[in-house]
Amino acid sequence: MTGRYLEDYQVGQTFGSGIAWIEAERITSFAAEFDPQPFHLSEEGAKGSVFGGLAASGWHTAAVTMRLLVEGDLKPAGGVIGLGFDEFRWPKPVRPGDELRAASEIVDVKPSKSRPDQGVIKVRVTTTNQKGDVVQLSVVNLLVRCRP
Amino acid sequence: MTGRYLEDYQVGQTFGSGIAWIEAERITSFAAEFDPQPFHLSEEGAKGSVFGGLAASGWHTAAVTMRLLVEGDLKPAGGVIGLGFDEFRWPKPVRPGDELRAASEIVDVKPSKSRPDQGVIKVRVTTTNQKGDVVQLSVVNLLVRCRP
Numbered sequence: 001m002t003g004r005y006l007e008d009y010q011v012g013q014t015f016g017s018g019i020a021w022i023e024a025e026r027i028t029s030f031a032a033e034f035d036p037q038p039f040h041l042s043e044e045g046a047k048g049s050v051f052g053g054l055a056a057s058g059w060h061t062a063a064v065t066m067r068l069l070v071e072g073d074l075k076p077a078g079g080v081i082g083l084g085f086d087e088f089r090w091p092k093p094v095r096p097g098d099e100l101r102a103a104s105e106i107v108d109v110k111p112s113k114s115r116p117d118q119g120v121i122k123v124r125v126t127t128t129n130q131k132g133d134v135v136q137l138s139v140v141n142l143l144v145r146c147r148p
Numbered sequence: 149m150t151g152r153y154l155e156d157y158q159v160g161q162t163f164g165s166g167i168a169w170i171e172a173e174r175i176t177s178f179a180a181e182f183d184p185q186p187f188h189l190s191e192e193g194a195k196g197s198v199f200g201g202l203a204a205s206g207w208h209t210a211a212v213t214m215r216l217l218v219e220g221d222l223k224p225a226g227g228v229i230g231l232g233f234d235e236f237r238w239p240k241p242v243r244p245g246d247e248l249r250a251a252s253e254i255v256d257v258k259p260s261k262s263r264p265d266q267g268v269i270k271v272r273v274t275t276t277n278q279k280g281d282v283v284q285l286s287v288v289n290l291l292v293r294c295r296p
Contacts (some may be wrong), residue, residue: 030211033211033215034214034215035211035214035215035218036219037218037228038228039227049226050291051227057211057214057274059207059214062207063181063182063183063207063211066183066205067181067182067183067184067247070184070185071184078197078198079185079187080185080195081198082238083238084235084236084237085235085236085237087232087233088236089231089232089233090230090231111221143198143210
């Protein structure tokens with residue numbers, strides 16, 4: 001399996017992912033390096049914050065979602081190469097022990113006008129926890145190769 | 149300094165940040181955990197890719213930008229709490245040895261209609277490297293407390 005080319009994607013297709021388990025220790029160590037704020041660093045520090053308890057940095061959630069995408073069923077030939085987002089939100093926080101999945105839906109497929117060997121697919125990526133709550137919602141534009 | 153409240157922000161204000169130095173080892177170890185694709189894992193694997201050489205995962209760039217914001221001059225009281233983005237792009241890749249800064253500009257300030265104790269500021273965050281190239285551009289909505 002070398003992956004899918006632009007011609008293999010159609011609007012409405014959906015793709016699943018594996019599961020990522022979020023450990024409290026990784027929430028706090030990720031935050032210590034990249035997002036050192038009390039509500040991401042300890043349960044104690046998160047009390048009384050807007051999160052009401054330890055919550056993962058949104059960037060931790062985003063990074064874990066990327067891992068799920070890269071190893072998931074979307075499989076663009078050439079890799080998962082994001083150009084940017086039309087939408088990007090964290091509707092609910094990620095908590096220690098959460099199990100995350102990322103579902104992808106193709107919402108647009110566009111050949112490039114200037115580069116006949118590539119195009120862009122627009123993908124709605126929904127990251128949910130074990131209760132089905134949406135913890136991240138994004139619409140990303142991915143660069144995809146055309147079939148050689 | 150307890151931080152700035154909603155009333156302290158005005159459209160047009162700008163805030164700077166420190167500098168983050170991006171090491172090749174952290175590019176590849178971050179990618180191994182969160183974005184395991186050849187062009188983020190080694191120089192060898194990046195040859196012939198769309199990046200033409202080792203490039204940081206966009207999520208690594210995003211996470212480093214968050215660190216610069218959290219420790220930068222924006223300083224919202226209650227912390228840097230992102231609700232979502234109106235825009236989010238990576239115009240150029242981040243390379244080993246790059247020195248990144250994040251400049252913030254306030255583009256909107258809105259009191260909440262339902263919650264008189266908080267509001268939302270819209271901030272254009274521009275991450276640049278040592279040559280002035282923009283490596284990440286985002287417009288983020290941040291939750292900010294009103295002055296008690």
